[in-house]
Amino acid sequence: MRTFESELVCDLECVNTLARHVGHYRGKMLRPRLVLLSAMAVDAAWDARAQEVETLAAVVEMVHMATLVHDDVLDEADLRRGGATINRLRGNEAAVMLGDWLISHSYHLCASLGRQDISRAVASATNTLCEGELLQLANRNNWDLSEAVYFDIIGRKTAALTAASCRLPALLGLADPEAADAMGRFGWELGVAFQVADDLIDMTASDAEAGKSTARDLAKGKLTLPLIRTLAQASGAGAAELRAALDVLAGSAAGDAARAQATVQNAVARADGVGYAAGRARERVAAACAILTQAVADSPARRFLLEKAGSVFERKR
Secondary structure, eight states, X not given: OHHHHHXXXXXXXXXXXXXXXXXXXXXXXXXXXXXXXXXXXXXXXXXXXXXXXXXXXXXXXXXXXHHHHHHHHHHTOOEXXXXXXXXXXXXXXXXXXXXXXXXXXXXXXXXXXXXXXXXXHHHHHHHHHHHHHHHHHHTTTOTTOOHHHHHHHHIIIIIHHHHHHHHHHIIXXXXXXXXXXXXXHHHHHHHHHHHHHHHXXXXXXXHHHHTXXXXXHHHTTOOOHHHHXXXXXXXXXXXXXXXXXXXXXXXXXXXXXXXXHHHHHHHHHHHTHHHHHHHHHHHHHHHHHHHHHHHSOOOHHHHHHHHHHHTGGGOOO
């Protein structure tokens, strides 16, 4: 993406070196693809605003890259996209500043559109994202976390940006307000499903399969849907044993980590926590597809968006 690369150029080579490294985090670029496909879906003549659409795509990707850099600091992760994280290479200080630099550049680039409403929409999504992370931090080691709060967390920290990715093109004047709001709802539901699937990867995949550090959620005391379901189903001595095992894995109690891990895995298997979480995510995918089908006319772009939604569980990384 030329706009992305041209924006992230500095006269300091030490900054450029970090920017080039974080460029490897871009992967499949889900969010910029959503921007492009959403633009195509809401208006067949979108190419008249192609440069503005590309700018929006670069903006949301920069925000996303910043969150990945900051997340690796919060999770003390060593691996991202099969390579070392910035915090592993250069320490937390450099990672925090690089993440801030990426967010700053996203706002700088967004301002070039000269559209205050779009700038405020990007800022609002970023604010919501940070609120989600803070809500998650406030609930670390909370083994009583409810599904409602969990979905609030992932909605804010993940779905807010995917919703913006789908809604922002319509704000360029490519669609009416009702279609714009519908595209935002589509992106929100898709983002929630995507995050549940990502949480399942953290629980079930190896580092090599995922291309990043896994099993970090429990190590940081963060409950995800499979365990929320499992805890809700547990009772008596089994519940007490499970909570004690979670304390060990989160580092808040001494004990045999391997035994604790086995206790958690067995409990999740008995409760079919993974299957339950996958089912809830599929419900959100179905809701997203229904919203999109009603919001915009059939087109190759709409069909591709529906295909992207349906492939949430095909990814391993």
